[in-house]
Structure formats: structure tokens, C-alpha cells
Amino acid sequence: MAIFKKGNLIPLRRSESTCLALFLGIAVPLLLTLVDWPFRNVLTPSNILLVYLLGVFFVAMHFGLLPSILASLTSAGAFAFFFAPPIFSFAIVDQENLMGLVVMLVVGVVTSNLAENILHHTIERVKSIELAKEVTLKMQAETLRNSLLSSISHDLRNPLAIIVGAASTLESDEQCLDAVSRRKLVKVISEEAQRMSDLTIKILEMARLEAGEVMLNRQWFAPEEIVGSALSRLDKQLKSRPVNIHMPENLALINVDAVLLQQVMVNLLDNADKYSDSGLPIDISVGAMSLGLYITIADRGPGIPAGLQQKIFEKFFRINEESAQSGVGLGLSICRAIIEAHGGEIQATNRSGGGALFQIYLPILESPPSVELEENELLL
Amino acid sequence: MKSGNPLLLLIEDDPQFQMLLNTTLQSQGFYVLAVGTGQAGLIAVRNQQPSLLILDLGLPDMDGQEVISRLRKWSEIPIIVLSARDQETDITLALDHGADDYLTKPFSPAVLISRIKALLRRVAKLPGGALEVFQVGELKVELTRRRVFVSIKEISLTPIEFNLLSELVRHAGFVVTHRQLLEKVWGASHVEHSHYLRIYMAQLRHKLESDPARPRYLLTEAGVGYRLNEAEN
Numbered sequence: 001m002a003i004f005k006k007g008n009l010i011p012l013r014r015s016e017s018t019c020l021a022l023f024l025g026i027a028v029p030l031l032l033t034l035v036d037w038p039f040r041n042v043l044t045p046s047n048i049l050l051v052y053l054l055g056v057f058f059v060a061m062h063f064g065l066l067p068s069i070l071a072s073l074t075s076a077g078a079f080a081f082f083f084a085p086p087i088f089s090f091a092i093v094d095q096e097n098l099m100g101l102v103v104m105l106v107v108g109v110v111t112s113n114l115a116e117n118i119l120h121h122t123i124e125r126v127k128s129i130e131l132a133k134e135v136t137l138k139m140q141a142e143t144l145r146n147s148l149l150s151s152i153s154h155d156l157r158n159p160l161a162i163i164v165g166a167a168s169t170l171e172s173d174e175q176c177l178d179a180v181s182r183r184k185l186v187k188v189i190s191e192e193a194q195r196m197s198d199l200t201i202k203i204l205e206m207a208r209l210e211a212g213e214v215m216l217n218r219q220w221f222a223p224e225e226i227v228g229s230a231l232s233r234l235d236k237q238l239k240s241r242p243v244n245i246h247m248p249e250n251l252a253l254i255n256v257d258a259v260l261l262q263q264v265m266v267n268l269l270d271n272a273d274k275y276s277d278s279g280l281p282i283d284i285s286v287g288a289m290s291l292g293l294y295i296t297i298a299d300r301g302p303g304i305p306a307g308l309q310q311k312i313f314e315k316f317f318r319i320n321e322e323s324a325q326s327g328v329g330l331g332l333s334i335c336r337a338i339i340e341a342h343g344g345e346i347q348a349t350n351r352s353g354g355g356a357l358f359q360i361y362l363p364i365l366e367s368p369p370s371v372e373l374e375e376n377e378l379l380l
Numbered sequence: 381m382k383s384g385n386p387l388l389l390l391i392e393d394d395p396q397f398q399m400l401l402n403t404t405l406q407s408q409g410f411y412v413l414a415v416g417t418g419q420a421g422l423i424a425v426r427n428q429q430p431s432l433l434i435l436d437l438g439l440p441d442m443d444g445q446e447v448i449s450r451l452r453k454w455s456e457i458p459i460i461v462l463s464a465r466d467q468e469t470d471i472t473l474a475l476d477h478g479a480d481d482y483l484t485k486p487f488s489p490a491v492l493i494s495r496i497k498a499l500l501r502r503v504a505k506l507p508g509g510a511l512e513v514f515q516v517g518e519l520k521v522e523l524t525r526r527r528v529f530v531s532i533k534e535i536s537l538t539p540i541e542f543n544l545l546s547e548l549v550r551h552a553g554f555v556v557t558h559r560q561l562l563e564k565v566w567g568a569s570h571v572e573h574s575h576y577l578r579i580y581m582a583q584l585r586h587k588l589e590s591d592p593a594r595p596r597y598l599l600t601e602a603g604v605g606y607r608l609n610e611a612e613n
Contacts, residue, residue, distance in 0.1 A: 197486050217469075217603070220575035222582045224593050229600035231593070245593045249586070253578055259468055259603035371579055374540050 018066075021059075025067030028055045029075040033082055040083060048083045049100040056104055060111035068108035076101045155199050155328045159192035166192075202330045205263070206315065209337040216260070216341055220253040220368050223286050223293060229258070230265030238269070241278055246285035253368040254293055260338045264346075267331040268297045268358050276301030276355065292344075292364050298357040303350040312348060386500060389430035390414040391421035391447065392462070393440050401434065404489040410496070418442040425455055432499060434492075435479070436462045437470055445473055452478035458499040460492070468603030475557045475604070482555065482604075498553045498610065514549045516609055519588060519597050521549050528588070535587050540565060544580055545588075545608075548598070553610030555601050581606065 032055045036048050052075040060068035080090045084097045092098050166185040173182070224247060231243065272282045280300035287294055304312060304319075311317050313336045316329040332348075335358075339346045344362040351357040388405055392398050393416045405412045413428060415421050418439045425433065433451075437444030448459060461474045461482040471482045481495050514521045520529040523546055528535045537545065543565045548556060562571045570576060585592040599607045 220578055222578050224582060224585075225578065225600050228593050228595055229602045232595070232599055233602075243594070245591075247593055253575055262602045369573075369575055371576055374538055 021063035021067040022070060024063060025059050025070035026074050028059050029071055029078050031055075032075070033078045037082065045079075045083055045085075045094065045097050046100060049079060049097065049104065052079055053104050053107060056108040057111055060108050061115045063112075064116060065109065065112040068112040069105070072105040072108040075104060156196060159196045162192045163189050163196075199328045202328055202334065206330045206334055206337070209334060209341070216257040218255045218257055220255055221258045221261075222253055223247070223251045223295070226256075226258055226261050227265060227284060227286060227295075230262045230269060233262070233266055234269055234273070237273055238282075241273060242281040244281055244283045246283070246287075248287060251286065251288060251293070252364070254362060254364060255366065255368070256342055256362065257338075260341070264335045264338050264360070265295075265297070267335050271331060272297055272299035272301070272356070275299065280355075289361070293362045295360040295362070296357060298351050298355055300353075300355040303354060303356050304348055309348045313346070385409050385411055386431035387411040387413060387428060388432050388434060388496065389421065389424050389428065390434045391416075391418060391439065391444075392434070392436040393417065393438075394436075397436075401489075401492075405493070405496075408493050416440070418444070418447040421447060422450060425451060425457060430457065431503070432496060433457050433459045434462065434496075435459055437467075437474060438464075445470075445477055448474055448477040448479050458503055460495055460499065462487075472557050472559070472604050475555065476559055480554055502553070514552060516552070516611065517596060521545060523549065530588055537584070537587065540580055541584050541587070544577075545584060548606060548608035552608045555605050555607045557605040561605065 029052060032051055036043065036051055040048075056068060056071045056075055059071040077090065079097070079101065080092050081088060084092045084094060086093070092101075166189045170177075170182065170185050177185075227245065227247070231238065269282065269284075276282075276299040283296075283298045285294075285296050308319065312319065313332045315333045317333075318329040336346050339360055339362070342362055343365070344360060346358065346360050349357050349359070388410050390398060390401055390405075390412055392401065392414065395416075398414045398416070402412045402414055413424060413430060415424055418441050421433070421435070424430070435444055435447060439447070444461065448461075451457065451459070459479040459481075461471065461479045463471050463474070463482060463484055467484075471484070474482065480499055483492055483495065512523055514523070518531040522528070526542055526546075528537055528542070528545065544561065547561055547564045558574050558577055559571050561577055562573060565580075566573065566576055581598065582592070585595055585598050588597060589595045597609050599609055601607055
């Protein structure tokens with residue numbers, strides 16, 4: 001696609017710019033003539049020739065061979081007519097001036113060739129830089145694919161092996177298993193399938209965000225509702241956990257994709273829940289700041305190891321690879337991708353007193369549309 | 381009322397999924413008729429008169445949305461839609477076309493069963509006339525007298541707040557889309573003005589919920605609509 005586009009664009013541009021260049025080849029010497037004319041009695045003809053030479057040099061540098069020859073000839077004509085005695089005649093009597101004109105023509109040709117060469121080299125260099133970039137990108141994609149594969153094979157194969165194993169044991173059972181072991185096997189299948197389902201959803205979501213096919217469905221939402229819907233999605237999980245919410249009343253509506261933002265909140269709350277003991281509180285605060293909204297989610301878990309505050313947002317990064325509670329290492333990358341798609345920022349720090357603190361900043365780009373409120377009559 | 385156990389129609393093209401739902405639903409005492417195409421489903425609704433339809437939106441022969449709109453021309457059968465998780469627009473469209481509820485895959489069979497039972501209960505109630513008093517937890521709504529209480533305290537609502545609440549009460553337990561609420565409460569010209577809905581929903585929550593950021597009654601279904609909790613868990 002890109003190549004075809006280039007093919008179409010360049011000839012068009014080139015023909016346009018050629019016309020302009022030829023025009024300038026004539027215009028520059030004429031302009032210089034105008035500039036020189038008032039000084040004709042002060043400057044010697046060779047001084048004036050030097051000024052013309054400068055013009056030819058300029059045209060040759062920037063516009064190539066043909067315009068530079070044109071500039072030389074125009075300069076020659078103008079010089080002969082206006083400055084070289086006899087004035088107002090193309091005749092030139094002075095040998096020196098004639099010589100100067102020839103030199104000017106040569107300089108024009110040589111300079112334009114030189115300039116062409118430089119341009120050529122530059123293009124080559126740009127091309128090779130682009131090539132290098134492409135190779136780097138390919139290599140990055142390759143590494144990504146490898147880490148994706150190794151991650152998937154570890155995270156999906158394990159539960160799959162358990163499911164297949166447990167299911168086939170149940171399938172081939174000829175009444176040898178007692179009720180308790182059967183129930184255990186069924187429970188294992190259900191739990192592992194749930195885990196696989198969660199991971200698959202995360203991988204698909206990341207793939208969708210990465211592919212850039214996600215268009216934000218921005219609508220006006222109350223910040224309170226986004227927090228609330230995330231909390232109710234995790235209702236069961238957070239049942240016995242204290243959750244403190246600090247949020248001023250009457251926060252203005254914000255223009256965001258609520259489904260994606262809810263996902264960010266769910267991922268962060270789920271992390272906070274996973275990494276801290278169930279009796280310890282999760283603190284959520286939401287508030288307005290200059291030209292934006294902030295949301296913070298904080299836990300009282302072990303916090304983030306020093307130096308990893310940036311790294312935890314990278315795809316497939318896990319603080320503890322082998323830990324059973326850790327997922328595929330995509331939750332926080334998904335958060336970052338979503339927040340950045342909104343033009344916002346997300347950061348992780350450790351709080352004083354222990355625990356991790358995630359801060360989200362969302363810019364507010366426009367104020368919410370007005371609402372005609374009903375007349376202030378109450379039912380009663 | 382039909383005698384005996386209700387017949388459920390399942391339109392789903394994946395045979396394994398058919399088998400799973402069949403087994404699960406039969407274990408709950410439902411009769412299940414399963415078909416794999418939209419065309420067969422439409423015929424089955426006409427000929428077998430099932431009590432409820434479970435419809436997968438992705439079908440081989442026609443769009444699930446079309447099944448819903450065609451059915452709604454002549455049938456009031458309750459419809460539960462099954463869809464993938466990231467397809468809020470499809471879900472919203474299905475609900476606006478006349479589906480009654482939805483579940484996203486993967487879902488727990490227990491949730492499906494409770495949704496089916498809730499829908500069947502609602503259908504059974506309907507002929508007895510409109511609901512007069514709705515109650516869940518500490519919230520009580522008297523529809524004709526237009527009065528609202530939280531425990532014993534009467535709450536003053538503006539006319540719009542009350543209309544919004546009563547629309548949710550009429551569909552208690554089921555999701556109502558943004559569009560449906562905007563159209564019913566503000567009128568057809570306001571269906572695109574979703575910010576009205578957000579503002580009034582926030583006001584309602586501040587009046588009715590003890591913690592508006594963790595609502596017990598007025599639940600958000602992100603990207604789809606709102607659901608008034610029918611039974612407190």
C-alpha cells in the first residue's frame with residue numbers, strides 16, 4: 001500500500017517543484033539585478049558578477065542542474081545588458097567580464113552536480129536508517145511473539161493438562177473412585193477452566209488493544225459509577241474485604257470509554273486483592289485536579305520491589321514467575337494501554353506505611369454538555 | 381399457565397454447548413428443545429410454543445439480531461441472549477430489538493438458571509395487571525401513589541427521578557438499555573443524550589443508596605444499561 005502511494009505522489013510533486021525551480025532560476029538573477037541597480041556606480045562589474053555568482057550558487061545548491069544553467073544564462077544576459085559597458089546592450093567589450101560569465105556558468109553546473117550527489121547520499125542514508133528501524137521492529141515483534149508463546153505455553157498448558165487429566169480419569173473410571181475423589185477432580189477441572197478462561201480473556205483483550213482496532217466509545221459518565229460498576233463486578237471476591245472510598249460529591253461527568261475504564265479498575269482492584277491479606281483494606285480515592293481527574297487505588301500488601309515500578313507495566317512481566325496467584329502478566333499492560341489511549345497516565349509507587357499505590361490521571365479535554373434541569377418541584 | 385414443566389427453546393449451533401445446556405437445564409426440571417439454526421428456531425417458536433428462548437447471537441444461517449426482530453413482530457416470548465464478553469454493542473442492539481436479558485460467555489450455568497426462572501416468574505405475573513408495590517431490601521416503591529421509601533423514611537423525588545426509577549421497577553431484575561430509559565423518560569428526541577441519564581442516575585443513587593459508590597439497588601451494566609436489583613444477595 002505505502003509503496004503504491006509513494007509512486008503516485010512523487011511524480012506529481014516533482015513536476016510541480018520542477019516548474020517552481022525553473023521559475024526561480026530566472027527570478028533569482030532578476031531579483032539580484034534589481035538589488036544591484038542602485039549601486040551600479042559604486043560597484044565594479046566584477047563585484048556585481050560575484051553577486052550573480054552567489055545567486056547561481058544558491059539556485060544550483062537547491063534546485064539542480066537545469067535551473068542553475070537557466071540562472072547562469074539569465075545572469076549573463078542581465079549582467080551584459082545592465083552592468084557591463086556598453087549599458088543597455090547585450091554586447092560585452094571587456095574580456096575580463098566575458099571570462100567572468102564563463103566561470104559563472106561552470107560554477108552553476110559543478111555546484112548543481114555536487115548538490116545532486118549530496119542529496120542522493122542523504123536519501124540512501126535515510127533509506128538505510130529506515131531499513132534498520134524495520135529490522136529492529138521485526139526483532140521486537142519476534143521477541144514479543146517468543147515471550148507470548150512461552151508465556152502462553154506455561155500459563156495455558158498447565159491448566160489444560162490438569163483439565164484433560166482429571167476429565168479422562170473421570171471418563172475411564174469404572175466405579176473405582178469414591179465420591180470424595182470424584183468431587184475433588186470435578187472441582188479441579190472447574191477451577192483450572194476458570195483460570196484458563198480469565199487468561200484467554202486477558203490475552204485477547206491485549207491483542208485487541210495492540211492491534212489498534214479499539215476505538216474508544218467515549219461517553220459522559222459519572223466517575224462514581226465507574227468505580228461502583230468495577231466494585232460490583234468483583235462483589236463476590238471482595239465480600240469480606242474492607243474497601244474505603246474517598247470521593248467528593250458532585251464530581252463533574254467525564255468523557256471516557258466506561259467499559260474499558262471499568263476494566264482498568266477491575267484489574268487494579270483484583271491485583272490489590274490478590275497481593276494483600278484479606279483483612280487489610282483497599283483504599284480508593286477519586287478527585288478533580290487541574291484539567292483532569294485522578295483515581296488512586298492502594299493496598300497494604302508487600303508493595304512493589306525497588307526498581308520495578310516501571311517494569312510491572314510491561315507485557316508478560318511478573319514479579320514472581322512461579323507464584324500460583326500470578327496471572328499471565330498482562331493485567332497492568334492492559335491498564336496502561338487503556339489509560340494511554342485516553343491520553344492519561346498511570347504510575348505505581350509504594351505508599352508510606354507499606355503497600356502499593358496506583359495513580360491514574362485522566363485529562364479532561366472538554367466540559368460536559370449542559371443539562372436542562374427540571375423545575376425544582378418535588379413529588380409529594 | 382401450561383401444565384407441567386416449561387419447555388425452553390435453545391438456538392445454538394455448537395453441539396457441545398447444546399449438550400451442556402441441555403443437561404444442565406434438564407437437571408433443573410426444564411424440557412429443552414435445541415436447534416442449530418435461526419430458521420429452525422423461528423419455526424420451532426411457532427409450532428412448539430416454548431415458554432422461553434435462549435438465543436446465541438452468532439448463528440450460521442442468519443444474524444441473531446434478525447431472529448429477534450422477526451420474532452418480535454408476532455411473539456412475546458421471553459428471550460435471553462448469549463454473546464461474547466466484548467460485544468456490548470451487539471448486546472445493546474439485541475436488547476433494543478426486544479430481547480429481555482443477556483449473558484456473556486463464559487457464564488456459570490447457575491446464573492443462567494436464575495435468569496430463566498426470573499423471566500418465567502415475570503411472565504406469570506404479567507396477566508394479573510401492573511405491579512403496585514415493589515420492595516427490595518429497605519427500598520419500597522409504590523407505583524400508582526408515586527411514593528418511595530427507604531426503610532420507614534419517605535424520600536422526595538423529582539418527577540423525572542421517579543419516572544426513571546419506576547421504569548427500572550417495571551423491569552426489576554432485568555437490564556434496561558440506556559436508549560430504552562432515555563426514550564421512556566425523556567422522549568424519543570433525547571435517545572442520544574446519555575449524559576441526562578448519568579446525572580439523574582447519580583441523583584437517584586445519592587437519594588436511595590446508603591453508599592452511592594457501591595450501590596445495592598441501582599446496578600450499572602457497563603456499556604449496556606442499568607438493572608434494578610430484584611432480590612438482595
